[in-house]
Amino acid sequence: MILHPHPNAGGTMNNRIVQELYKTFQRRGFATLRFNFRGVGKSQGTFDNGIGELSDAASALDWVQSFHPEAQTTWVAGFGFGAWIGMQLLMRRPEIRGFISIAPPANMFDFTFLAPCPSSGIIIQGENDEVVTPGAVQKLVDKLRTQKHITIHHDTIPAANHFFEHEMPQLMGSVDKYLDMRLDPNSPIK
16 A cells, blocks of 8 residues: 655655556566545545545555455555554554555654564665655664664665755665565565
């Protein structure tokens, strides 16, 4: 499941990064869903400061799983606000085995709920992100890395701004490299 950036900043399921994540997971054979949070596009409702959006994500995951009860693993990926919602979702859903969190807004939202973080994943940040400060993300990564039984990877994409405007190939290369490692049957991370 792929979650889009902040609705109040124009985030939708048609965001460029969300679309690229969708293509990557589809290419690898995942049953993949991207959707608009409440009040975005033609979705009903209004923005709910994360509470309703977390409910949207949980409902969407239930819906996908109803069509694919045979799925052995569940992943969540998010960009910005979607990364924050995705990290909250993985705390509530033990079947989520991995996450990809792009520019998680650690300087804007509280991530202390990740205690302990239940699954391994990767956090990817732009070196020149003008919205989500790299220092706040590094602090989050450092905190998560103190936890046992999970492995947190962290990639910083040189010269990238918040939207990875000119660094999309590097961003998606980081995602692909991480998925190659995690999906390898011999991966040390299960």
